Amino acid sequence: MTQIKSKFISREPLDPQEAKWKRLVKTYYTDPNGVKRDWESAERRTRPSGSPVDGVGIFALLNGPSGSELLLEKQYRPPIDQVVIELPAGLIDPGETVEQTAVRELKEETGYIGVADQTSGIMYNDPGFCNSNFNMVYLQVDMSLPENQNPKPDLEDNEFIECFTVPVAQLQTELQKLEKEGYAIDARLGSIAAGIEIAKKLKF
C-alpha cells in the first residue's frame, strides 16, 4: 500500500463561497398530501451542462488465454481517509459519450485499451443524500493486442492509483480478504460481488 498511501492532516468545515467542486442545495417540493416540504442534498459542480450524468463506472474484463480477469484499482480517497478497492471510473468531459469517457478513463488510469460492448442505464449512488450518478460501461480488453502488452497509465498530478486483477468468480472472496487487510470497499463493486454470490447461492 506504500506507493499510494497518503497521509491525513486535518478536516474542516468548507465555506460554500470557497467551494469549487461540490455544493449543498435545498429542494422545495409538495408531498403527495399537498404539504410543502424541503430537503437538503449535495451535488458535484463538474457535471457538463446538458448532461444527465456525472460519470462512468468501468467493468473491464481482461481476456487472455487463461480466461477473464476483472480490472480493479486501489486508490486513496480523502473523504474517508482510506485506500478504497473500486472499479476504474471517471467524470464525463463536455461533449463525450459515456462510452468515450469509459475508454479514455481506462486508458488514463490503467493504460489498457478497451472496447465498450454494453452500457447500463443511469444509476444513483445515494439518492436521498445527493444527485451523484453514473452509467456502468462494460469494456472488453483483448490481451493479445500489442498495445495491451505493456500498459502505461497516464495519471494526473493528484492521482495515485494501483491496478490489480481478480478472477470474476472469486470477487467476493478477494474483497473480503482485502477488507481484512484494511482496505475500504466501494459500494458499486461490493454490490456486484453480492449479486454474483446471490446468483451462485440460488443456483441461477
Add this chain to the structure above:
Amino acid sequence: MTQIKSKFISREPLDPQEAKWKRLVKTYYTDPNGVKRDWESAERRTRPSGSPVDGVGIFALLNGPSGSELLLEKQYRPPIDQVVIELPAGLIDPGETVEQTAVRELKEETGYIGVADQTSGIMYNDPGFCNSNFNMVYLQVDMSLPENQNPKPDLEDNEFIECFTVPVAQLQTELQKLEKEGYAIDARLGSIAAGIEIAKKLKF
C-alpha cells in the same frame, strides 16, 4: 405512481449556517510524494457519535410456498426529483447494531418482520465525493408467520413509500422495465442486479 409522486417546486443553494442534515468539508492530506493537497467532500450530520457507518441497506427475501421474492421500494427522492427503485434502507439510531436498524427499518417501511442472517462489511457509496456508507443486512421474512400476513408500515410524516416484490432471478429484467416507465434506479440495487447477470452469463 400517483400515491407517492411529489411535485418539485424549486432548488436553491443552501447556506451552511442553515443546513441541518448535510455539510461540506475540506480534507487536507499529504500525497505519496509529500505534496500537501486538499479535497472537498460532503457528509451526513446524522451519523451517531462513535458509529463508523451512516445506515443500512436491506436485502429482504420474502419466503413463501411459491419461492423467494425480493422486497423493493418506490420512493420519491427530492435530490434528483424522481421516484427511485431501491432496497429498503435507513439510518442508524444511537446505540443500535446494524442488524437492529435493519429489522426496525424493514418493519417501519414495509410492515414485515424479518430475521437477520448475514451482514456485509461497510461499503462506501461514492468515496471520491462523500463519506456516506452502509452495511448491507440480509433479512429472511417467513411468510407463514401470522405477523407477516397483513403487513402495516409505520411511516413518518414525510415518508411516502410503495412496496413491491420481484423474483430475484428476474431482478435485472424488472429494473429495465421500470426504468423505461420513468423510474430511477438506485446504484446498490442496480449493481446487485448486474452481479446476478454477470454470474448467469459466465455460468458460475
